[in-house]
Amino acid sequence: MYSENSVLIKAIDLNKIYNDKRVKVEALKNVSLTIHKGEFIAILGPSGSGKTTLLNCLAAIDYPTAGEVYFKGIPFQNLKEEERTAFRAKNMGFVFQFFNLVPVLTVLENVELPLLILGSKNKEAKEKAYEVLKKLKLESKVDRFPYELSGGEQQRVAIGRAIVHSPEVIWADEPTGNLDSETGEKIIDLLEQIREENGTTLVIVTHDLNIAKKADRILFIRDGVLKEHFEIG
């Protein structure tokens, strides 16, 4: 289905060990995987299985203890912290379980953040952010603050923030974990729609099988080990 040229992310023998003072936790054990451009991947596993740790390592948010991660052939392990940050700013979007919007910024300001980080002019950033919010049917809420919105609306704002700069990949860590099932479904549908319209690679971390079933592939992780690998359809 996907050629070698379409590989976006490649991980080889990822290991992550947390060394607390009293306890040593092996969060990832020799995890290897490949993600292609435009794919919809679900990383499925129970709580404490290491799925968020895996996402953090693949997204260059965290450093693996051992192993390699390549993004479009660029090895993350060779990049300095500032380079990793800049890389994320340009190529990645994030959606979190608890939305993680900046509470003192308005909806519009939250969405324009990635553009400002990339150095866009204020006027351009504002216009583009407004366009995105319009698509997400949130144009009437541009001057509100996060606390004034419902959970679903806040997550849609977070999605707007994740897509405004047209990233290559969207990482979503339990995006529906804090929402009711109906709203959660709508969020997943929205993410799928964005992926289809823009060709963005979508990686969702979840413990919900119903969500995972919507993906092109499910990567099942348990106790830090990538157990099984299902392709859907």
Place this chain on the structure above:
Amino acid sequence: MFTLKFALRNFIKKWELTILLIIGAIIPSLLTVSSLSLNDSIQAYRHSQIERNFGEVDAYIVNNNSNMFFSFPVSQMALDNLKESRYTKNVLSVSENLGRLEKDNKFLEVLILATNEEDLSSFVDENVVLKPGKVVVGKDAAEKLALNLQDIVTVHMSGGSRNLEVSYIGESGFLNYKGDMGQYPGSIFVCVEDFSGSFIFPSKAYVDFVDSEKFNIEELNLPPNLEIVFLKDNFLNSPMNEALGYIMFAFNSFALLSGIILIIVFGNSLANEQEKNVGILRILGLKRTKVMFIFFLQTIFYFGFSSIIGCILGGQIGKQLLKKLVLIANSIPYDSRSGFTLPPFVISPKTIFIGFMIGIIIPLIIFIKKGLEITLSSPIDSLRKDIEEYNPHSSVGWLCFILILIGILITILFKEFAILGLICISLGFIIWLKNPYLNVSLSILFIILSKTIFDVAKNSFSFNFIFQRIALLVVSSILFFTSIIPILKKLSKSFSAKKSLPYLLGFSYVERFPLRVLLLSLMFGTVIFGIIVIASVPSNLVKFVDSYTNEGLFGYNFVVVSNPFKNGNDTQDILVHDGINRPSRVNVALLNSELIVFVDDSFLETVELPFEENNQWREDLKKPGSIIYGKFIDDEEVPDKVNGVLSSIFPLGGNSKGMYDVVGYFYLKDVVIPIRYVAHVNSIPVNIKSLEILLGNANNSNINELNKSYMSDFDYPIFLEDILNSVFNGVDNIISLTTSMLYLGLISGFSGLALYSFRSCKLRSRVIGTLIAIGANSKDIIQGFMIENFTIVSIGSLIGLSCGYLVSKDLVLAIFQFMGTFNFYFPILKVVAIIILVYLISFFTLLIPARQVSKISPAESMKELE
């Protein structure tokens, strides 16, 4: 034990925040104890001086009509009755006056008591030698002039001088008496025959009661023309005993306020932080009383500890303050008054209690209130609380309505409080509309109004008006600088096309928590305001006096004031000793209860008046019955004639009818001294005892000789340059001392800033982690953090600076309104230095939390929440 462990856990675990909070919170206790300990020391000193100063004496009897210039006799019959009273142990009849003791050209102002040897010996129960030609000198006076037995001293009295031999040195008790308030350096006792101060004997009687506390004053049967004064009670209970401490406390109030703001802001934060954990404990079954006890314990740990340290440090600082104040007082030399003694430093338990309570009472209220709030609501609500969640306060429409209504009522019904009414109305709209543009416009409007309708020149300068104007200026400053942030945020977006992320973050946090930012900034603002006002007002006074006396007083640099105790009711000319150039005489009296000066020909010929437009008046005034009139305000009408009662400034100094033709006028504001009329000495009636002043010029080289000559004459010589320099130095030293105390208030400010930034780091770690995750550079985040905190410092500094400037200017105008044009002096260099220092220390304060921000790992910070 569990509650203790729980309460102690935060205190120890977050030790950096604990230390910061304690450092800031010690200030109120420190300043309270250091100020009030001055009163304790003086009070204790007074107690210790009781026996030393008064000895046997409990009270004195004096004629109601007697005054410092003229004494009436105490009747012998009354004295005999007093002696026979069962309450009286002993009575000493005296005549008393102020005098001067001279030895080897050194002078000392002393109290002279004339009495009989036998009576004195019996009274003090010592064998005192006091015959004609002899003098008994108190020990303190003897030490100051290095006197020994058999030394010959000159005693200068109002009626003349005497050379007397020191026959006895009074070691203690009444023989070492220093006046009823201990105000004189010492006293001497002379024989009645040697006393040339008054011809009335006795004019006073000192009484030693058997038991001064247990008697009925009515049983003494004193005639109605005699009054009794209880010396020891008055000495101990004088309000002057507590003046110094309260004055220092008032000066320190700005710094104290800064500390209290810190306690309120961070007391609230600390209490709120407990809510989630306490909620969990309540779900697990912890009783309400235990919850309240936890809060109580935490108050004691944080604020009790800081109060104790504050009290201890306050004691040390109070000790140093006392030393410095005595040094300053002693730096103002009086030739004939010796310096002040340093009292031993004492702190009373009452002061420590007050100092302790000041540091703990507010946090106790905050914590108990929080405890009640938590225990009265559902524990689930406590678990849901996000400490830094932006939750604007619920609508306070009712408050706005009340403010507007009150403002309207005040403006209509009490026109003299129009400014206050306007402020209330504005505050109502400000709280209701919450629009920064409205706020900035209102603040500018207030400034415009203060220069137009509410201008100083257009209104009567009453205390009420000054107070309202100050309130207007303060509100205007606060409004302007707190409301300008949203505007700056928009401007930063427009002007910094790229790299606007730090400004967006920094200004947004400031904008969204206006009350907290205002309180934090006021920790700096109040101190800077206090420093500016305390530094400006006295500096302006000094500059004003200096500018007017730069060339001397009307061209004269040497002034001799005749001693009013001299010469009885006669006015005798002050001698002109060699070394005085351009001697001119001025006599001062009252015409219709206002000051009139009579000047001689020499004065009219030699006086230098920089404001003089023409000198015709110098000739016109020589005509007998002529007067020139002092105009209080520019458009005051000058009368053609002035008729009234001419009287002495001294009681029983005589009076006479005065009728004068006005031949010219001058402006009071140009003269500085509040003289209403000027006339020639040929117009002064002979029966009026006027105060004579000799003006002249002296060289530095012969000042000492001249001083000695006039001191020997029992007059008061003043070399203007010396006296003004020492006064100016004294004022400078006091300003330095009080402003340095105010700097302590800045400790609260820096501590508050550090606490705020550390807590922000901690509470925003998730947000910061998210920003880093989505690609924000940690440098941008740190910049945003610094912008936020420096904005807080800037708001406070600018509020303090503008309020300080505007209020100082108003106060100086109020003081000098009738004293001529005067350029307001603003100690700009000092103020700029203070503000630079504030920024510098703020920068260093923020380095550590900024470093913490840079170390936040997005993975860890987001993991923590989940």
